[in-house]
Amino acid sequence: MASVLRENLEDVSVSIRDLPAERIGWASTECVLKAEKPDLLCLGEETVSCHEAIRMANLAKKMFPGITVICGGTHFSNTIEETLHNPVFDFVVQQEGEATLNELVKCLLEKKDYSKVFGIAYKNGKKIVITPNRPLLDMDLLPFPAYDLLNMDNYGKRSKTHKDLVAVEHSRGCSFQCNFCVLWKHMGKKRGNTFIPCYRTKSAKKTADEVQLIKEKFHRKTFCWVDPTWNLDSKWNKEFVKELIDRDIDVDHSAWMRADCIVRDYNNGTLKQQVKAGLKQAMIGVERSEQKDLEFLGKGIQNFEIAKKAFECLGKYPQVLKIATYIYGLPYESVSTLDHFYSDLEKINFDISLPIPLTPAPGTLFYEKYKDYVEIKDFSFYNFLNPIMRTDHLSRSKLVYESNKRELFLRVSHFPSNSLGSSRSKTAVRRITKAKMFTTLRFVKNILTETVLQRPTNLNIKPSWYNS
DSSP: OHHHHHHHOTTOOOOOOOTTTTTOOHHHHHHHHHHHOOSEEEEEOOGGGHHHHHHHHHHHHHHOTTOEEEEEHHHHHTOHHHHHTSTTOOEEEOSOOHHHHHHHHHHHHTTOOOTTOTTEEEEETTEEEEOOOOOOOOGGGSOOOOGGGSOGGGTTTTOSSSTTEEEEOSEESOSSOOTTOSHHHHTSEEETTEEEOOOEEOOHHHHHHHHHHHHHHHOOOEEEEOOTTTTOOHHHHHHHHHHHHHHTOOOEEEEEEOHHHHHHHHHTTHHHHHHHTTEEEEEEEEEOSSHHHHHHHTOTTOOHHHHHHHHHHHTTOTTSEEEEEEEEOOTTOOHHHHHHHHHHHTTSOOSEEEEEEOOOOTTSTHHHHTGGGBOOOOGGGTTTTSOOBOOSSOOHHHHHHHHHHHHHHHHHHOOOSOTTSOHHHHHHHHHHHHHHHHHHHHHHHHHHHHHTSOOOOOOOOOOTTTTO
């Protein structure tokens, strides 16, 4: 968005401030705003951090009463009414922001009517106006992101396994519509009053050009791909890794990958080339083992046997760290369903397990349907670490106890398998082992707090500089 604004609006000075990356806490944020003196402030957040955006907007409006505040991202796009009833917000940019923000800012600069701008919401007196959705963008027509507006050296500076990190995307949307996910909808196509999945990607050449630019100009080594389904397109996978190998671009990749696509690419030889091109970390959504659970979650063609096979395929490459993510706390979850699932989970050869409580965030198909199950309304808990809802058979506290108890055993018994891999993998394994000990202690504390004190614990950890 910054790149598009800078490219199209000559009289606009654009800056990006990533305060967490700069380790700037709230006590120093006022100084940052004084130095920037913004006429317009743009904030884009997920649900778990929406309270931070609201705090920032309040501070900015207090310091600069005439400032225009625009918000966007997955949370605010799906809570328009609630958001715009808060006087600190002036506009919501829905779904993709590049073209919409550019057109809106141009209207504001030229004091023109912005009611014809597609993809926005705003207040007109007491009425909230939502304009028609904007057609989806062709990603190949977007300029390179404005990496130069960030201090790229801040990313991965202290990491031993993700050194010189950069977060980057090549695709948007998805071909599926999981009921617990908001990303496919956020980047989906509007049809009538609903959204349908729409997967799009930059060309392999454009993506490789971007990787090469980031590598050579900003000296980034670890590419953490933010795509929900990095390996969905078989043709793109083949072309992209060929570009990297032919250009001799030496980088590492960490990506969210579909299990069925891993098996497909293993069989056609592409997975081997992906590893050769630097694949070092694969995160796979196992979700559940029972087919009825997967169907409930809307996982499409996914099944547990395919997930097991995907980990077996990745097991051929010990330099790749294998992370299994899965969901617990389904509305009908019970002690017996947890026992059955964790028994099945032991059959998968993963290195790290990442349990995710079912969290019906705004915009998901579950959000309205299971509102009565939600016991914590505070969005700062919606971090996919804290269970926020009960089930038919378990209170939220009981779910915390039962799931954490099983995780304690899993984390102690299921140690990383790829200790014979690269030096990076060995370092990762050592750090994971240490992290498992820390996580085990945190789970014990969580169980005690939830069950004995009957007090919800937010497993988000604020850094030491948060209030500095």
